[in-house]
Amino acid sequence: MLSQQLKGNIQFLNSVSTWEEAIKESATPLLDGGSITPKYVEDMIQNVHENGPYIVIVPGIAMPHAKNEDGVVKKTGISLLKLEEAVPFPENKKVNLLFTLAAEDTSGHLDLISDLSSLLIEDDVREKLEQSNSEEEILDLLQTVE
Amino acid sequence: MASPAKATTDSNVVDMNRPSARARVQAFGGFLTNMVLPNIGAFIAWGLLTALFIPTGWIPNEQLAQIVGPAIKFLLPLLLAITGGRMVGGQRGAVMGAIGAIGLIVGSDIPMFLGAMVIGPLGGLIIKKFDRAVENRIPAGFEMIVNNFSLGILGFLLMIVSFLFIGPVIESANNFVTSAIEALVATGLLPLLSLINEPAKVLFLNNVIDQGIYYPLGMQAAAETGKSIYFTVASNPGPGLGLLLAFTFFGKKTARRTAPGAIIIHFFGGIHELYFPYVLMKPLTIIGMIAGGATGIAVFSMFDAGLVAGPSPGSIFAYLGLTPKGSFIGIIAGVLAAAAVTFLITSLILKMEKNKDEEEDELSDSIEKSKAMKQQGKQVAGSSKKEEKIDKISFACDAGAGSSALGATTFRKKLQKRGIEGMEVKHYRIEDAPQDSNIIVVHKDLYDRAKHAHQDKEIITIENYISDPNLEELLDRLEER
Numbered sequence: 371m372l373s374q375q376l377k378g379n380i381q382f383l384n385s386v387s388t389w390e391e392a393i394k395e396s397a398t399p400l401l402d403g404g405s406i407t408p409k410y411v412e413d414m415i416q417n418v419h420e421n422g423p424y425i426v427i428v429p430g431i432a433m434p435h436a437k438n439e440d441g442v443v444k445k446t447g448i449s450l451l452k453l454e455e456a457v458p459f460p461e462n463k464k465v466n467l468l469f470t471l472a473a474e475d476t477s478g479h480l481d482l483i484s485d486l487s488s489l490l491i492e493d494d495v496r497e498k499l500e501q502s503n504s505e506e507e508i509l510d511l512l513q514t515v516e
Numbered sequence: 517m518a519s520p521a522k523a524t525t526d527s528n529v530v531d532m533n534r535p536s537a538r539a540r541v542q543a544f545g546g547f548l549t550n551m552v553l554p555n556i557g558a559f560i561a562w563g564l565l566t567a568l569f570i571p572t573g574w575i576p577n578e579q580l581a582q583i584v585g586p587a588i589k590f591l592l593p594l595l596l597a598i599t600g601g602r603m604v605g606g607q608r609g610a611v612m613g614a615i616g617a618i619g620l621i622v623g624s625d626i627p628m629f630l631g632a633m634v635i636g637p638l639g640g641l642i643i644k645k646f647d648r649a650v651e652n653r654i655p656a657g658f659e660m661i662v663n664n665f666s667l668g669i670l671g672f673l674l675m676i677v678s679f680l681f682i683g684p685v686i687e688s689a690n691n692f693v694t695s696a697i698e699a700l701v702a703t704g705l706l707p708l709l710s711l712i713n714e715p716a717k718v719l720f721l722n723n724v725i726d727q728g729i730y731y732p733l734g735m736q737a738a739a740e741t742g743k744s745i746y747f748t749v750a751s752n753p754g755p756g757l758g759l760l761l762a763f764t765f766f767g768k769k770t771a772r773r774t775a776p777g778a779i780i781i782h783f784f785g786g787i788h789e790l791y792f793p794y795v796l797m798k799p800l801t802i803i804g805m806i807a808g809g810a811t812g813i814a815v816f817s818m819f820d821a822g823l824v825a826g827p828s829p830g831s832i833f834a835y836l837g838l839t840p841k842g843s844f845i846g847i848i849a850g851v852l853a854a855a856a857v858t859f860l861i862t863s864l865i866l867k868m869e870k871n872k873d874e875e876e877d878e879l880s881d882s883i884e885k886s887k888a889m890k891q892q893g894k895q896v897a898g899s900s901k902k903e904e905k906i907d908k909i910s911f912a913c914d915a916g917a918g919s920s921a922l923g924a925t926t927f928r929k930k931l932q933k934r935g936i937e938g939m940e941v942k943h944y945r946i947e948d949a950p951q952d953s954n955i956i957v958v959h960k961d962l963y964d965r966a967k968h969a970h971q972d973k974e975i976i977t978i979e980n981y982i983s984d985p986n987l988e989e990l991l992d993r994l995e996e997r
Contacts, residue, residue, distance in 0.1 A: 422961030
């Protein structure tokens, strides 16, 4: 499920200058695919300003997301941005992987989350993820845990 | 005030410490209050509408009066059922409560307040039990379909059961009330009628008894003597006035602040329904109502007073308008005496409860303290408590969809890995995390918000949704039990 959703939504960049830019970049595929409106990107950034960098779910990995208010999420989706050079989030939390999540409601995307959890729960899988540098490699890795 | 939140969160503590029967009655009273209180505004809206626009109101308006019936029959009971359901079973409980209540409402001819206050929490309880039973057994991705259909099917059954059940109950209640009143009238001891009248009124049988029994009796007498006491036995606005005044002076918080407004609509507008919720939230106050009603009847008989027709609605103005010459002193005295007696007795009851509540708060404070001390002792000694009851852990975040879901899913996987069973782990928006959660897990950045929304809960903070040391500690703690 996660691998299907991520297909075509994975990007690689050398570096970005700010965490805001990282969120914007990572959301591009969702925006282009019509999953979200530009307002959702702003909401995700605003969420960090308001609530702190709690979206940094484990060291090095962030899951930018926000509430679906006023229909900013058109359909559930997820994208991945991998940065060669980690970018600091507030409280100096360095992040190089961004799984940007757009959830239409509170339950329709739970299988995505469940796969994501399987991906991150095993240290060796996570290590492989860190070393992958092509979409194919990442999708293959995902299929092993799904 | 003993809020239900407190009552339920303390339930694990309470289990261990064997609560007194009194504490349990107290918690139940708090539950009733919290079910009624948030909805007083709707009662007031309905009361204003009714006092103004019904045919005997201040500015009769046929069109607007159309709202009166549906609002009291549907809106108010549904609100009570929804609130009751939510208190027990969260948002799903609220939906279930409303579904159950509509069966009662359609199945009966009178406004189903008491019924709604039973079926609402019952609906909440049913769905909560069901959710707990299937928790962790739903394959990933099927949560939504199982959730919706379970609620749909259980609600469908509850709707039918409540519909079929309520008709016979109402009928037998009506029969009972009618025959009891007839028997009392036969004895000639009219003040005793209050024993039936007041409870029946609060249960919204007021029209049944007034228009079904007393008005026909009254009309017979009035045809012969020009007036009748029967028009007054159940419509005296005095007891309601006394009750609301008592709440105005000795009630607590919202009840106290809303009571003065209710007085105007009740006493001057004649809409007695406005005081019913106050009795429903403190059922003991019915004693004051009965005593006041009986006093009123006694005084009316003493002065041989009566009205020329049925006062509807039963406001002080309708009373005075229908008082024949020579009965004014008796009627006014009866209303005032009833108000005074109800006021005195209700004030005593409210004051007593107030003191008890304070004691209760102290009691729960001390339980809280001893719990904290145990907790500390445990951390120091590292030994496990034998009966730490934890079966509901809620992960919370701002949206209730992203990081909390990830945290909950991962935690469930870890529980499974360790073979720990019987744990409900779900994700919520911080403010929606259910009141009966034993532990709430939030990111440390959201701690203040979580603390604000759930003051008396154990809150665990994390920085890492996959493998936080605090979560590992919690897993150890759950395993050790």
